[in-house]
Amino acid sequence: EIVLTQSPGTLSLSPGERATLSCRASQSISINYLAWYQQKPGRAPRLLIYGASSRATGIPDRFSGSGSGTDFTLTISRLEPEDFAVYYCQQYGGSTRITFGPGTKVDIK
Amino acid sequence: QVQLQESGPGLVKSSETLSLTCTVSGGSVNNYYWSWIRQPPGKGLEWIGYIYYTGSTTYNPSLRGRVTMSVDRSKNQFSLKLTSVTAADTATYYCARHGGRYSTSPFDPWGQGTLVTISS
Numbered sequence: 001e002i003v004l005t006q007s008p009g010t011l012s013l014s015p016g017e018r019a020t021l022s023c024r025a026s027q028s029i030s031i032n033y034l035a036w037y038q039q040k041p042g043r044a045p046r047l048l049i050y051g052a053s054s055r056a057t058g059i060p061d062r063f064s065g066s067g068s069g070t071d072f073t074l075t076i077s078r079l080e081p082e083d084f085a086v087y088y089c090q091q092y093g094g095s096t097r098i099t100f101g102p103g104t105k106v107d108i109k
Numbered sequence: 110q111v112q113l114q115e116s117g118p119g120l121v122k123s124s125e126t127l128s129l130t131c132t133v134s135g136g137s138v139n140n141y142y143w144s145w146i147r148q149p150p151g152k153g154l155e156w157i158g159y160i161y162y163t164g165s166t167t168y169n170p171s172l173r174g175r176v177t178m179s180v181d182r183s184k185n186q187f188s189l190k191l192t193s194v195t196a197a198d199t200a201t202y203y204c205a206r207h208g209g210r211y212s213t214s215p216f217d218p219w220g221q222g223t224l225v226t227i228s229s
Contacts, residue, residue, distance in 0.1 A: 031213075047215050100156065
């Protein structure tokens with residue numbers, strides 16, 4: 001099983017600031033099968049990034065993903081009010097066991 | 110576009126079986142993988158398992174033995190059964206499609222989720 005660790009647990013920032021979220025895997029993720037999701041209260045998660053760095057359809061370009069192997073990053077270049085939410089990373093390459101990280105909450109400072 | 114909707118009882122008694130259905134609209138279950146994911150109140154996401162439209166399944170080993178998934182192509186639905194439930198199974202249950210036509214695809218789209226509470 002690939003265990004994902006996300007840091008920080010909570011990120012307190014102001015609108016307009018840059019957010020950098022980290023996701024670390026316990027073993028290398030093959031072919032960068034790493035995704036990022038955004039979840040707002042009472043809502044289902046929404047796919048933001050797949051393949052570590054590809055934006056999903058309709059996702060603004062202020063969201064970007066990078067990394068490979070065991071270390072991955074989600075960057076939000078300039079936070080908009082609607083970006084304050086919880087972000088989860090997910091590995092989907094270990095198809096016998098798909099796992100999620102514990103999440104990073106981005107809240108308003 | 111494809112939309113998913115979970116349905117089923119919101120309250121299940123401890124030791125009984127949780128049964129949920131996901132109805133797919135705006136698209137077909139054919140040629141895709143479909144997953145169930147759950148989220149206990151205030152906690153993170155846990156993948157339960159997936160089913161291919163042919164009926165082939167893969168379950169999370171942590172739940173294996175209690176989980177059964179099935180697909181009904183004629184109704185464009187797939188289903189989840191979880192047996193011997195306890196309070197630890199209280200969660201919002203989501204269904205989702207694997208975005209590409211492989212099991213190794215991220216989840217997109219998701220259903221809105223349905224809260225299932227296990228009562229004693």
